[in-house]
Amino acid sequence: MLAIRLIAEPERADVLVLPVRPAEQAVGDNTDAEPVPTAVAPPDGTAEEAAALAPVARLSGRAGEIRTQLRPGRTPGRLLLLGVGDGGEASWRSAGAALARSAADETHVTIMLPADVTPAAVRGLTEGLLLASYRFRMTDAGTAPALSEVDLLLADPAAHETTIATARTTAAMTHLARDLTNTPSSVKNPEWFADQVASAAADLPDLRLRVRGPAELAAEGFGGILAVGGGSASGPRLVELDWHPADARTHVVLIGKGITFDTGGISIKPVPAMKLMRKDMAGAAAVVAATLGAAALRLPVRVTTLAPLAENMVSGSAFRPGDVIRHYGGTTSETTNSDAEGRLVLADALAYAVQQLAPDLLLDLATLTGANAVALGKRTAALYTENDQLAADVLAAAEAAGEAAWRMPLHTDYVEYLGSEIADLYSAPTQGAGSVLAALYLREFTGELRDRWLHLDMSAPSWADGDQAEVSRGATGWGVRSLLRWLASVN
Structure with missing residues (x-):
């Protein structure tokens, strides 16, 4: 089963995931997304890059929506913007499931969680990642997903250990x-x-x-x-x-x-x-x-x-x-x-x-x-x-x-x-x-x-x-x- 860790400091940042949500100031048909403030500051320049990319990529912020930005020669090498909708447990579950499939060819992903992340959100994200990464085959033919480890980056990992264990x-x-x-x-x-x-x-x-x-x-x-x-x-x-x-x-x-x-x-x-x-x-x-x-x-x-x-x-x-x-x-x-x-x-x-x-x-x-x-x-x-x-x-x-x-x-x-x-x-x-x-x-x-x-x-x-x-x-x-x-x- 996919390994999910809670960490307070980034250890690897080859693929970084930043959550985005529907813009609070959306007017009429304007469905632009905006980055969610994270518990730990993103690497230099990535937050600004995400804010600039979201409207260009026509992101709405709905749960499970994903856009990938390649960053050759820089760290992280890939930046993923992940829609988390209204931030409720169901939205985070959908987001986790979409990420598990979208990043199946990666080996490791780091997700930066919001500063105000709730236990329900952590549970939803974790269940979505684990459930969507399930495969059943009675043959060695074909390839299993490469994704084997996901780090959840947040300020107080210990506060969510029980939630992760339940999920x-x-x-x-x-x-x-x-x-x-x-x-x-x-x-x-x-x-x-x-x-x-x-x-x-x-x-x-x-x-x-x-x-x-x-x-x-x-x-x-x-x-x-x-x-x-x-x-x-x-x-x-x-x-x-x-x-x-x-x-x-x-x-x-x-x-x-x-x-x-x-x-x-x-x-x-x-x-x-x-x-x-x-x-x-x-x-x-x-x-x-x-x-x-x-x-x-x-x-x-x-x-x-x-x-x-x-x-x-x-x-x-x-x-x-x-x-x-x-x-x-x-x-x-x-x-x-x-x-x-x-x-x-x-x-x-x-x-x-x-x-x-x-x-x-x-x-x-x-x-x-x-x-x-x-x-x-x-x-x-x-x-x-x-x-x-x-x-x-x-x-x-x-x-x-x-x-x-x-x-x-x-x-x-x-x-x-x-x-x-x-x-x-x-x-x-x-x-x-x-x-x-x-x-x-x-x-x-x-x-x-x-x-x-x-x-x-x-x-x-x-x-x-x-x-x-x-x-x-x-x-x-x-x-x-x-x-x-x-x-x-x-x-």
Whole structure:
């Protein structure tokens, strides 16, 4: 991962970055930028050069805008003007991401920070740099970015060390979720995923891990996980990871859908829809990474994560549409579509959490429905809960983290569509409103925690078709940053 240092005096100045912002005296359509006063005086002449260059280069100062000035025979040899917009955390995050890509061919960059830089700005810049520099490749072909070190120059480095550490941990855990999700399913099966969690958890103290295999799942009655994983030669798993600090007053359970590959089962998907189904465990990756992050940051909240893992394959032992599945705790589902498998494994985990873990708050993340993308597009998750305060807190955390979510309705009138003649519930009613009905189905397994449960359908934003700001093409790690922000606020 890109090395970021806090320094009070410049050590190298081959590439110097000066922040610029929209001019305070802008009038009408005048969008000229002006340099931001820095905590440490820039090298001789560079501040004046930046002030003269900004209007000539038609800089507006918007976040992420960059102009490069070559300075042959002088030090620094390159001067970069970096737009930081309104100076808020989101603007600095965008600026850091743009710089990571623009300066990818450099080896070292020094950024001069403003005299009045805030911890939020430092965090945004650091996360933007680290997240946008992420790459995932399973080949030695091609070249990795040359940029390996960034110095942040400011008056009091010690004042921002904790902020930098938090940003590094957040980015590292987002990278982990991206790696897990990007890994092809020829490598990634339930056992492999569980092994990765065990390896990561071993590096952190005070984490408790339990992994249930097929025999234990059968003995304890996890019928949904067993049904979905029954068609694969790679047996299902249930990962239970617990961070329990002594000073915790609140217990949060996080649940993430972990389908390591989804063919759709007997209700098989068309090839174009199947190609990216290695991402169908992005919810499990997010909640595991967030729990590891909570432990690394020593957050004073108990977090138990459940990751039900299965590979939904086509075979003679695959479950069928019309089968009745008995979930953990006894509730039965009539399966109407084997491609609606995620809710079946989540139902087991939700029921187990309510009956055995007794949490204060219960959240699940899942790449659950294509209807999420139809309703909200590619970048926004659908949020469902009956708890207004919980919704507000999670939405605020997502906004601060730079991850989009939108609250959707849980229409009571639609509950009648879940009724089955031969089981307690239909798993996937066909009356439309797919994301809403999936959420209503999951709610049936939340029992007495119904008013303290929140569901995030994050299928669409879990994957990006191209680079955008701090998001890199491929798996986005959506949810890790939001969850860590939210967990840090829970008391």
